[in-house]
Amino acid sequence: xxxxxxxxxxxxxxxxxxxxxxxxxxxxxxxxxxxxxxxxxxxxxxxxxxxxxxxxxxxxxxxxxxxxxxxxxxxxxxxxxxxxxxxxxxxxxxxxxxxxxxxxxxxxxxxxxxxxxxxxxxxxxxxxxxxxxxxxxxxxxxxxxxxxxxxxxxxxxxxxxxxxxxxxxxxxxxxxxxxxxxxxxxxxxxxxxxxxxxxxxxxxxxxxxxxxxxxxxxxxxxxxxxxxxxxxxxxxxxxxxxxxxxxxxxxxxxxxxxxxxxxxxxxxxxxxxxxxxxxxxxxxxxxxxxxxxxxxxxxxxxxxxxxxxxxxxxxxxxxxxxxxxxxxxxxxxxxxxxxxxxxxxxxxxxxxxxxxxxxxxxxxxxxxxxxxxxxxxxxxxxxxxxxxxxxxxxxxxxxxxxxxxxxxxxxxxxxxxxxxxxxxxxxxxxxxxxxxxxxxxxxxxxxxxxxxxxxxxxxxxxxxxxxxxxxxxxxxxxxxxxxxxxxxxxxxxxxxxxxxxxxxxxxxxxxxxxxxxxxxxxxxxxxxxxxxxxxxxxxxxxxxxxxxxxxxxxxxxxxxxxxxxxxxxxxxxxxxxxxxxxxxxxxxxxxxxxxxxx
Numbered sequence: 001x002x003x004x005x006x007x008x009x010x011x012x013x014x015x016x017x018x019x020x021x022x023x024x025x026x027x028x029x030x031x032x033x034x035x036x037x038x039x040x041x042x043x044x045x046x047x048x049x050x051x052x053x054x055x056x057x058x059x060x061x062x063x064x065x066x067x068x069x070x071x072x073x074x075x076x077x078x079x080x081x082x083x084x085x086x087x088x089x090x091x092x093x094x095x096x097x098x099x100x101x102x103x104x105x106x107x108x109x110x111x112x113x114x115x116x117x118x119x120x121x122x123x124x125x126x127x128x129x130x131x132x133x134x135x136x137x138x139x140x141x142x143x144x145x146x147x148x149x150x151x152x153x154x155x156x157x158x159x160x161x162x163x164x165x166x167x168x169x170x171x172x173x174x175x176x177x178x179x180x181x182x183x184x185x186x187x188x189x190x191x192x193x194x195x196x197x198x199x200x201x202x203x204x205x206x207x208x209x210x211x212x213x214x215x216x217x218x219x220x221x222x223x224x225x226x227x228x229x230x231x232x233x234x235x236x237x238x239x240x241x242x243x244x245x246x247x248x249x250x251x252x253x254x255x256x257x258x259x260x261x262x263x264x265x266x267x268x269x270x271x272x273x274x275x276x277x278x279x280x281x282x283x284x285x286x287x288x289x290x291x292x293x294x295x296x297x298x299x300x301x302x303x304x305x306x307x308x309x310x311x312x313x314x315x316x317x318x319x320x321x322x323x324x325x326x327x328x329x330x331x332x333x334x335x336x337x338x339x340x341x342x343x344x345x346x347x348x349x350x351x352x353x354x355x356x357x358x359x360x361x362x363x364x365x366x367x368x369x370x371x372x373x374x375x376x377x378x379x380x381x382x383x384x385x386x387x388x389x390x391x392x393x394x395x396x397x398x399x400x401x402x403x404x405x406x407x408x409x410x411x412x413x414x415x416x417x418x419x420x421x422x423x424x425x426x427x428x429x430x431x432x433x434x435x436x437x438x439x440x441x442x443x444x445x446x447x448x449x450x451x452x453x454x455x456x457x458x459x460x461x462x463x464x465x466x467x468x469x470x471x472x473x474x475x476x477x478x479x480x481x482x483x484x485x486x487x488x489x490x491x492x493x494x495x496x497x498x499x500x501x502x503x504x505x506x507x508x509x510x511x512x513x514x515x516x517x518x519x520x521x522x523x524x525x526x527x528x529x530x531x532x533x534x535x536x537x538x539x540x541x542x543x544x545x546x547x548x549x550x551x552x553x554x555x556x557x558x559x560x561x562x563x564x565x566x567x568x569x570x571x572x573x574x575x576x577x578x579x580x581x582x583x584x585x586x587x588x589x590x591x592x593x594x595x596x597x598x
Contacts, residue, residue, distance in 0.1 A: 047076035051084040058087045061338045067091050074104075086304050093311035096318075098128040115141060116305055120312075122155065127312045131162040157189070166197050186210075188220045191227065192280045200231035219279050222254060226276035229266060238266065306330050321351040328360065337364045355386035366399070369561045375399045390420060397429050404563030406436045424450060428460065435467060443467070458495065461485035466498045475506040493522030497529045504536050512536040527556050527565045531572055543579065547586045550576045551593045 054069030070088040077084075085107045092101040102124055109121050118141055125134035138156035157172035173190045187210030194203040207224035221244055228237030244250050245258035256262060265271035307330045313323035328344035331337075341364050347357040358381035365374035378396045382389050393416055400409035413430040420426055431446035444467060450460045465482035468474060479502055485495045500515030516533040523529050534549035553572035560566045580587055580597060587597045 043076055047073045049073070050076065055084065055087060058091075061336050063091055063094075063339070090304065090308055090311065093124075093308055093315060096315040098124060098312065098315055099130075101312075102128050102130065119152070120305055120309055122159070123309060124312055126155070126159060126162075127316045131159045134159040135163050135165065154186075161193055161196070166193055169193050188223070191220070191223060195223075195227060195230075195276065195280055200227045203227040204231055204233070219254065219282065221250075222256075222279055223276065226272060226279070229272055230269065230276060234266075241266075303330055303333055319351065321347045321353040321357070325353045325357055325360070328357070332360075332364060337368055340364055349384060355381045355384040358384060359386065359392065362395070362399075366561070369559065371399055371403050371561060375403070390416070390423075394425055394429065397426075397433075401429070401433060401436070402562035402564075404436075406433050409433045410437060424454070424457075428463075432463070440467065440471065455484075456488060458485040458488045458492070461488075462495050462498050465502065469498070469502040469505045472505065475502055478502045491522060493519045493526070493529070496522060497526075497532060500536065501532055504532070504539070509536060509539045513540050513542075525552075525556070527553055527560060528568050531568045534572065534575075538575075538579075543583060543586060544589055547576070547579055547589045548593065550579070551590050551595045555593065555595060 050069045050073030052073075054066045054071075054073055057063075057066035057069060066087060070084065070091070074084060074088060085104050089101055089104045089108065092104055105121055105124055109117060118137055122134045122137035122141070125131070125137065135156065138152055138159055141152040142156060153172055157169045160166075160169035160172060170190060170193045173186055173193060187206045191203040191206035191210065194200070194206060204224055204227035207220045207227055210220045221240065225237045225240035225244070228234075228240060230237075241258065241262060244254070245262070251258060262275065265275055307327060310323050310327040310330060313320055314327060317323070324343060324346050328340045331340035331343060341361050344357040344361050344364075347354050358377045362374040362377035362381065365371070365377060375396065378392060378399065382392050382396065386392050393412070397409055397413055397416075400406075400412065410430070410433045413426060413433055416426055417423075417430060427446060427450060431443045431450070434440075434446070435443035444464065447460050447464050447467075450457060451464070454460075461481045462485045465478045465485065468478035468481070479499070482495060482499045482502060486492070486499065489495060496515060497519035500512050500519055503509075503515055504512035513533075513536045516529070516536050519529050520526075520533050530549055531553045534546050534553060537546035537549060550572045553569055554576055556565075557569040557573070560569050576590065576595070580590060590597050
């Protein structure tokens with residue numbers, strides 16, 4: 001049978017391999033107890049009713065409804081339970097209200113003191129600007145002696161700095177230097193801490209150490225020059241700054257105009273200090289910024305932990321396309337495709353992961369059976385400068401074919417062939433499109449040319465064989481072609497389906513039934529192949545089994561994605577109506593499979 005060769009697979013990142021246990025199991029719903037002699041029982045019963053409805057709404061990705069019910073249920077429970085707080089916490093983080101999220105998460109932390117949960121709590125406090133509190137949480141993590149303690153020290157040092165505990169931050173920074181490989185960032189960090197205390201001489205020493213290890217990162221050469229001037233070493237400091245200015249590439253990387261912005265300020269120490277503080281603050285993201293790699297610290301936790309952490313990053317930095325992309329992937333890993341799509345669509349056209357996000361959205365829409373939306377997302381990716389635009393164009397062609405948009409597909413394929421005349425995949429797709437448009441002679445000419453170039457191309461052999469069978473041509477020739485394909489791949493269910501269909505079209509029903517049964521067993525629930533098998537069973541006189549398979553095809557109507565599959569399910573429904581009208585006894589078979597008999 002005809003089968004499209006391009007497989008629409010999009011690899012997703014980091015978090016999609018996670019498994020999770022964040023959702024609670026299925027619960028029996030309790031109706032609100034409006035009348036009961038025990039007031040506490042009534043209140044608690046109502047609370048669980050709302051909470052369970054909220055969880056169900058969350059699972060169904062109806063976030064607005066989930067917020068309402070979860071908030072109402074938790075309000076009734078007050079502080080008696082933290083079990084249902086996760087979903088409401090996630091939704092509050094996604095809304096960007098981190099201070100409200102802190103209040104909710106405090107209930108979770110009261111029951112769960114695991115390192116993953118405490119680390120998430122500390123990062124949440126950082127995001128909300130509550131550094132005095134996060135210092136205490138990081139301190140607790142450090143005491144626990146977890147294997148990732150260097151990160152805890154690093155984050156603790158940053159929180160202490162933001163909380164104004166400069167000396168403590170310095171001592172912690174020194175300990176971090178001995179524990180991590182990337183010492184350049186910590187030297188910059190320590191320089192900033194000494195500078196915050198007004199010890200510019202010590203700050204300059206730290207910047208010099210970091211600057212010598214890595215010139216291009218963290219603005220350390222620029223900060224070194226400022227610190228020298230502020231410590232009274234003006235001549236030396238100016239020399240450093242002029243050396244930077246002389247390198248157009250370095251000056252461009254820093255994003256400053258030395259002649260207009262830096263040099264005029266050096267005659268005024270207060271202005272120099274303001275510049276220093278501005279660039280020092282910019283470099284502080286090294287120690288305290290929200291890094292995607294922190295999500296790896298949560299690898300032993302649930303995906304809900306990861307979603308929460310990524311949500312915090314997005315709340316703090318709404319333009320972080322990497323965090324948005326991974327957050328979308330995390331939702332997808334839970335099967336929450338609509339939430340994944342909504343999240344990925346937040347990445348704007350000018351952001352770095354725009355094209356990747358739209359490819360991912362196209363993949364998700366295809367899984368949901370919304371091929372037109374998948375097509376539009378893929379077009380956005382191609383227009384947005386995706387790296388492998390040719391491969392994406394082939395995927396786009398596949399989507400157009402699946403939707404039956406053959407004229408547009410032909411135009412697109414012809415244009416691509418001018419740019420990529422030697423692509424076999426593209427030529428194969430072009431030939432397939434021409435066949436669907438009724439230009440069968442030209443289609444087969446293309447396929448035969450492809451076969452001349454590569455006599456062992458099974459897909460081309462299969463295409464030619466199926467085309468001959470569909471056209472009622474030379475069945476022996478069709479069997480010869482498919483026989484060659486099956487020698488290459490004896491267990492290819494799609495090739496076996498073609499062989500069975502040739503037997504059916506040629507009138508060899510016995511062989512058709514046996515062959516198509518094998519094809520069904522190999523391919524599982526392929527709609528088209530099951531319909532072929534049903535037709536063969538019907539032709540053999542096995543009405544009961546034929547009915548069963550027509551029902552199985554008809555029940556897949558909602559799963560049908562391609563135009564071909566939609567046509568096949570409609571055909572199966574029509575055949576069922578005819579069979580059930582003619583043979584009333586078959587109704588019990590249809591009903592046993594859950595099919596609504598008219």
